[in-house]
Amino acid sequence: MTAPAFTVRAVDYEAGLPALRHVRETVFVQEQGVPLALEWDELDPLCHHVVAVDADGNPVGTGRLTPNHTIGRMAVLSDWRGRGVGDALLSALVDQARQRGWRELSLHAQVTALGFYARHGFLPVDERFVEAGIEHQSMRTLVDADNPVGSREAAVAAALGVIAGARRQLDLYSRDLDPGLFDVPEVVAAMRRLATSGAEIRILLQDPGEPRRKLAPLVNLGQRLPTAFAFRAIEEPTDRVYPSAYVVNDRGGFYFRPLGHRFEGETRLDAGGRARQLRNAFDPVWERARPCTELRALQI
Template identity: 75%
Template sequence: MGLPDLRAVRETVFVREQGVPLALEWDELDPHCHHVIARDGNGNPIGTGRLTPDRSIGRMAVLAEWRGRGVGDALLRALIDRGRDLGWPELSLHAQVQAIGFYARHGFLPHGERFQEAGIEHQAMRALLDADNPVGSRAAAIAAALGVIGSARRQLTIYSRELDPGLLDAPEVLEALRRFAVGQGETRILLHDPATPQRTLSPLITLSQRLPSMFAFRAIEEPGDQSYPSAYLANDRGGYYFRPLAGRLEGETCLHAPARARQLKTTFDAVWERSRPCTEYRALGI
C-alpha cells in the first residue's frame, strides 16, 4: 500500500475539503500504523483508515462521491477485525461530531467532553471488542441504542416501561428507527405503562402510526410480568443494550453477543404472547 494512494484520499478529504493544515494531516505515527484502503473497480483509491500502535482508529476518509455506499462501514469493519487479530481487547477513536452515529453503529460509545482537533469538534469514543461495554451516560445510552438498531437485520425488540423518555424520543434514535422501518425492519415493543406515552404524545407513537405495518406494541398485564424491573433492546444479529433498572439509562451493551441476545429475545417472546395489543395507539382510519 503506497503513500500516493493514502495521499490521494486523505489530502482530498481532510486538507482540501475540510481545511485541515497539511502539516497536521501527516504525523510520525503513519509509518507505524496498520492502514486499510478501499478501491473502486478500476483500482483507484476511494477510502482509507488507519490503526495506530496505541490501539486507536483514525484518519477515516471516503471520497465524497463514494459516501453513503457502505465504503466507510467496510473500512471500519476491517480495522476492527485487525484489532481482534492482534488480540487487542479495546479500540478507541476521535470521531468528528457528525460521525458519532456512524461509529455507534459499530459498537463505539462516547466518553468525556467534546473537544476541538484541527479546528473541528470531536468526541472521544471507545469499544471493548466482543465484550460487554458499560453504559453510564445519556450520550452513551443513545449510542448504544443506535448500535443495536443500526446493526439489526430484520427484527428489533424493545422492552420498556413507558417508551423511555430521554432515549427513545431522542431525534437520532427516532431517525434510526425510521430508517430501519423504511428498510422493512419490524420493531416489536412491550410496555408496562402504555397510557403515559400516549398522554405525553410520544413521538415514537407518531412514527409508528406513519409506518403501522413495521411497528407493533403490546401492553404487559400479568402481575408477574409487571414486576420485571429491567428494560432492553435486542436485535436479530446478536446485539443488545440491557438496563438492570428500567428507570435508569445505566447498563451494558454489546453488538456481538448472540447467546445473550437470544436469551433476551426468548424472555421477550414469552411475555409478548400473553400481553394485549395496544389498539389505542392506532391512528384514526388504520
C-alpha cells in the same frame, strides 16, 4: 443498479503513501481545511494502514490503526460516500486489532460521524472537544466483549447500534418509552429507516399511558407505519415486577439495562447467545400482553 465494486486491503506505509496522500489530503486538507502540517504526524510510519480501492485500483478510502490502539484518519472520497466503503474500512481495522489480541479500541470522531461509529459498537466517552478546528467526540469499544453504558449519550449510541444492526425484527421492552432515549431525533430516524425497510418492530410497555400523554415520537411514528410497529401493554402482575429494560435485534445486538428507569447497562452488537436469551424471554411476555388499542387509535 449494482454499486461499483471496491476492495479493502492492508498496505505498507511507504508503499501505500501515494494512495494515503491522495485520499487524506483530498478529504481533510482540501475539503475540511485541516492544515497540511497537522494531517501527517510521527505516528503514521508506525501505524497499520488500510486502503479501499476501486475496480481499477484507484484509492477511494483510507484508515489507520495506531500503536496506541486508536483508529483514525478515516476518509472516503466524496463520490464513494454512502456506498459502504467506510463500514468496510472500519471493520477491517477492528479485525486487525482482533488479530493482534487488542481488547479495547478508541477514536476521535467528528461529531457529524457519531452515528456511523455507533453502528459499529463505539460509545462516546468524556466531553466533546475541538481538534484541527472541528468538533470531535472521543469514542471507545471493547472488542468481542460487552461494553458498559454509563451515560445518556452512550445510551443513545448503544440504541443506534442495535437498531441499525437489525435485519427483520427489533424487540423493545420499556417502562414508558424512556424519555431522553427513544425520543431523541437520531433514534427516531433510525427506527423510521428500519420500519420502512420492511422490518417488524415489537414494543412492550409497562405504562402505555405515559407515552400517550406525552405524545412520544415513537407512538406518532407507529401511527403512520402501523404495519411495521406493534405495541402491547404488560398487565400480568408477575410480568409487571420485572425491573429491567432492553432492546434486542435479530442479528445478535442488544442493549440491556438492569434497572429500566436508568440508562446504565451493557451493550454488544455481535452477541448471538445473549440476544437469543433476551428474545426468548420477550416472546412469552409478548403473548401474555394485551394489544395497545389506545395507542393505535390515538390521533396526533
